[in-house]
Amino acid sequence: MEHLAYVAFGIYTLIILTGGLMAVLCRSMVRALVGLILTLFGVAGCYLLMAAPFIALMQILIYVGAVSILILFAIMLTRAPAGAEEAPYIFPWRSLAALAVAFLPLAVIGGMIRSGQVAPLVPPEEVPLAELGQTLIEPYLLAFELISVILTVAMAGAVILGFERRIGK
């Protein structure tokens, strides 16, 4: 079983990396979005590996099923310039710089792992759903409510912006 977990981890990592590269390198916005969706899927798989199927499913339900579709909707509704390619291809310098920036946190984490103690490998345990809920509304109640307030504010702001644009027209 442990071998299988390694194989799965490898696959998920591959998916995440492919998706990430697609999201960065694709010149068509929709393809980049597909890359993002792939990444989100890979992350959901990693949650599964960490014995958090609830979070994994929520990731798919919310990020893939709702957020990315909204992004896609927004892309479809904006008038992109003629031709399917939305951005000029810039390979040599800027992308190298981007790569360097991407590898920076990796280097930092790698350094920390090398210098510090690596936690022993313990098979993850699944947290029951009820316990998860209890945690959210008891010790982390304030954070939970704050997030919902922020979301409400964001939604109201979006609506106001939308109305303003319509009136402007």
Added chain:
Amino acid sequence: MLHYAHEQLQGDYYTRAFQAGAQEDTLIINMGPQHPSTHGVLRIILELHGEYILRAEPVLGYVHRMQEKMGEVKTYPQYLANMGRVDYLHALAWNWAYVRAVEQLLELEVPERAEYVRVITCELNRITSHLLWWGAYLLDLGAFTPIMYGFADRERAMDLLQIITGSRLTYCYYTFGGVTADLTPQFIDGTKDFCKYMRTRLPMYKDLVTDNMILRHRVDDIGIISVDMARRYGVTGPNLRGSGVEHDLRRNTPYSIYDRFDFEIPAYEECDALARYLVRMDEMEQSISIIEQAIQSLPEGPVMPPKMPKVIKPPKGEAYGEVEGARGVIGIHVISDGTATPYRIKLRAPSFSNLSLFAEVSKGILLADAVSILGSLDLVIPEIDR
């Protein structure tokens, strides 16, 4: 939205002309020439903002056959066969309009029985036309079943017409002075049965379809055609009666023997697609009533005048044959120069005038409503293009 606006997709003459007037941030789409809800080869270029139509322009001529030129090179009887092809759904009305025009030129008296036969068959044909419209309109609205019911009922009427005319769709039955064949007892019995049958069907259609809530919401209050607009565009027929004007040539200038029958001219004041729908549904009932009365009082006698000229050579002059077709006033303007071929024939197609208002009526409505309005106008494309 045009993320794929490639050079090679620039479109033809009409698209380019239409694009020249387009605003920013809009989507131009072609509805047709091949489109499920244009019922034939009609093309409408639409400028959409989201799903709202900013501008619409019908493009005609895809089934244009130059009927009017044909009229100038064929003799009067030869051209008669063309009339059934102009409007294949109410072919007998076009037959009648042409025959009336030539009869006016020739000053021919039509025997009484022939007039009755014409009334019976023309009304039967009107019912078939309305039934087909009914089914096709609901198909436009996304209901798949009514067209099957409409077709099945229409089939019965067409079988009846086939007995006496010999054809099913593009009839060439009326002729100058009368009709080509007399009614048979089989037809008369069958027509009586059909009237009885339709009287049971129409209430069922009302229950099943007309009173359906979704349908009501789809057709209510869309495609408003005011009386003034109808006047400016020359809208006639059920479309006009849906605007509350009780204009019907069968009543206003009673031709043939329509003044002998007791029937109503259904009219609704709402001016919307629902009103036009209801007018047509009521008209079928009135047609049944006319057919029943005509069969009741069908006189004996010949169906052709006793002596007919061998060659049809009307004297110089002009005539305007008008008939109330299923779609409105059909008018055929014939100018004769005294020879065996007409000098000029002008066909006034009701659908042509009815469609011409589409550009005005479709401003600012939803795409789905445009389909609904287009259906409610009851267009026959060969009639528009002629």
Added chain:
Amino acid sequence: MNIPPELIHISIALAAIAAFIGLNGLVLVYLERKVAGFIQRRPGPYEVGPWGLLQPVADAVKLVGKQLVRPKVADPWLYWAAPLLSFTPIFLLFLVIPFGPTLTGMEFNYGLLLILAFTGLNVLALCLAGWSSANKYSLLGAARSVAQSIAYEIPLLLAVLAIAFQFGTLNLTEMVHQQGQWPWQWNIMFQPLAFVIYFLCAIAETNRAPFDLPEAESELTAGFHTEYSGMAFGLFFLAEYAYIIVVSCVAVVLFLGGWQGPGAPGFWWFLLKVYALILVIIWIRWTYPRVRFDQLLNINWKWLLPLALVNLLLTLIFVKI
């Protein structure tokens, strides 16, 4: 290295599900056409095979044999990915549905959640199909499908949430166990409102008439799949039927007692109920005209959503009491 038994179990289940989807596709095509024929007073298919039974097979062979055409300006990758994306999640969905007391592909505590999460992928597939076809009708169809499914997913989730609260679990097998053998012990007796909301939303989510706006053929020719031909279209087609089965299965599990039934509970009861629901969906399709887009959204935001919220609150109150 020895292969864990769960993996073997799941592999067998996946194979069985593949067969089930294919077979059901054929049966449903036949059923739909026969029922449509019955409703429209015509015989329906009767030429190919006895009673026209082989007609769906002939259709399938035709679809498989057809050339796959891609518009020149379409996005090559996404254009082919879309039908696959629409079809593949179906296997996962069937994996957690309890067809019988012991007949479940994979016992999973979050079965309901898994189904809800992966049904959402269909929208993504339709959206990509519509966008990548480089066809304006497809694009309009895709835009409609997004607006429609985002709108209808909310009351659907709320209705299902009420059920989850009532049962206190997300495990579908568990839910069936909590319902009784007789019809009055089924959940539909306690949650009729939720059932109605769920059913309406399910029809809208699967793009069936009268809510088939993304492919409204009288307005958008064929909506998002205007450009697809051959088996690419066939996959969308099959996926649509498979989603109908899935939503019917979930409805049966949540509201109609799953495999429970008077006499001999089992697989047969489940299939019977699922097919009864599918027949109702087919019946609705061939009876009603299509609603307009703004009306569709109005139904959702003005009726279904408030009703679903009320239902959720009432359920919470009852559960707490």
Added chain:
Amino acid sequence: MKQSWVDQLNAAGVPKCTEVRKGVACFCLESQNLLDSVRKILELEYYLQDVSASDFQEGYLLTYHFAHFEEPGQAVFRVLISHEHPQVPSISSFYQGAIWHEQECTDFYGIEFTGHPDLKPLLLVPEENLCPLRKDARSKKSFLDIFPDCKLVEAPPPPESEENAGGQESPEEKASKKKGSGKSKVQKEDDETAQDSGQA
């Protein structure tokens, strides 16, 4: 037919009807006073049945058919325009339904309707200028031969002023209007181009 609306039209300034048969009143107009007459008939609430053209020796005869929703009877406007300068004001500002009818006449005869919003081909291919209904010289007939009734009001105009064959104005009036519709072709051409540019 009721005489009243014909009288009303006459009283409103539309020239006298030239022919009444079986409920049809025919008005022969000059192209200059077509628009006035059309405006008056719209005020009388007539609807447009059709606009058609036909080719005669004397020129193109434009026929406008009008009828009423409530009352029986048909009003026909006839305008004769010359072959050389087939121009006539468009009535589409009053009757929008005429837009297509006029486009159709342009398709078939090449008649130009001044003031028409969009005179592109309606039924025929846009790339070619076919004018299929124009008749050749041999098959052309005389307008007055076919419609002898039109003589009732006014003698036929001399051949060089074809555009107002149906006109019923007295020669003095015509002379006073000469600037608008000159009798010599050259002059007329100048006038019409001037009119054109004025309207454009």
